Amino acid sequence: MRTLVHISDLHIGRDEAVEASARRLVAMLVEARVDAVLLTGDVTHRGLASELRRYERIFAPLLEQGRLLAVPGNHDRMGDDAARGIMRGGRVAVDSLPGLHVVRVDSTAPHNRSLVDGHGELSSRDVADVELALDDAPPGAIPLVMLHHHVLPLPVEDLAEKLATLIGLPCADELPLGQDLLGRIAGRCRLVLHGHRHVPAEFRVALPHGAGMRILNAGSTTLLGRARMFAHTSGEVAWEGWLAADRVEPKAWAPAARRPPRVAPAAA
Numbered sequence: 100m101r102t103l104v105h106i107s108d109l110h111i112g113r114d115e116a117v118e119a120s121a122r123r124l125v126a127m128l129v130e131a132r133v134d135a136v137l138l139t140g141d142v143t144h145r146g147l148a149s150e151l152r153r154y155e156r157i158f159a160p161l162l163e164q165g166r167l168l169a170v171p172g173n174h175d176r177m178g179d180d181a182a183r184g185i186m187r188g189g190r191v192a193v194d195s196l197p198g199l200h201v202v203r204v205d206s207t208a209p210h211n212r213s214l215v216d217g218h219g220e221l222s223s224r225d226v227a228d229v230e231l232a233l234d235d236a237p238p239g240a241i242p243l244v245m246l247h248h249h250v251l252p253l254p255v256e257d258l259a260e261k262l263a264t265l266i267g268l269p270c271a272d273e274l275p276l277g278q279d280l281l282g283r284i285a286g287r288c289r290l291v292l293h294g295h296r297h298v299p300a301e302f303r304v305a306l307p308h309g310a311g312m313r314i315l316n317a318g319s320t321t322l323l324g325r326a327r328m329f330a331h332t333s334g335e336v337a338w339e340g341w342l343a344a345d346r347v348e349p350k351a352w353a354p355a356a357r358r359p360p361r362v363a364p365a366a367a
């Protein structure tokens with residue numbers, strides 16, 4: 100049995116409370132001996148190099164062991180363009196972690212220089228590259244896609260987003276080719292993990308034959324103080340729950356799921 104935790108929107112550099120939350124999060128992930136941590140962007144708050152260095156220091160126990168994969172978010176493109184230090188070598192990348200075939204997608208763009216220009220970008224070429232990348236998934240591994248921006252419409256979360264939408268700015272919109280992407284990868288991808296919006300959300304794509312696909316928004320992990328955790332084996336999710344400050348809260352159980360392993364309380 101392997102474990103996976105999805106985190107997002109850390110916003111390191113926003114304030115001391117966020118960094119304290121990030122340190123508690125890392126202690127929790129280390130204590131739980133999580134095999135894979137997937138971080139879907141907005142690692143930093145203003146895209147500053149100094150914020151990226153702070154993130155690298157806080158998450159060093161996971162980064163040094165190769166247990167953490169990340170994609171950039173729109174906030175990472177501001178300031179010093181910290182995004183360049185988060186994902187290199189193109190907009191679509193493939194990585195393997197225990198029991199996972201991970202397709203990372205950079206959904207940011209050069210226009211992400213301010214908060215009113217926070218919307219994502221996904222080209223037809225990106226969609227085709229994701230499709231190709233999923234073709235290489237080995238048997239027994241869960242094929243998944245991770246990116247920052249949301250692929251389906253989500254409710255606005257604050258007054259600024261509401262006003263921006265009212266005056267026709269695209270900053271709160273889903274990715275323009277988000278639904279195209281889902282149509283192309285359904286049947287070959289089991290999980291689509293994203294962030295950007297700070298309230299968790301979930302959609303399911305049911306398929307008449309074979310496994311469906313879930314689209315999951317982690318929300319802002321440092322604000323929430325909890326993260327979705329999955330245990331998986333042989334390419335199937337066996338159980339899932341929320342890894343919180345001192346416990347796992349089971350959320351949904353597969354019919355033949357085993358009981359989750361005990362997760363020791365994180366250090367105070």
Ligand SMILES: [Fe+2]
Binds near residue numbers: 108
């Ligand atoms: Fe964010």
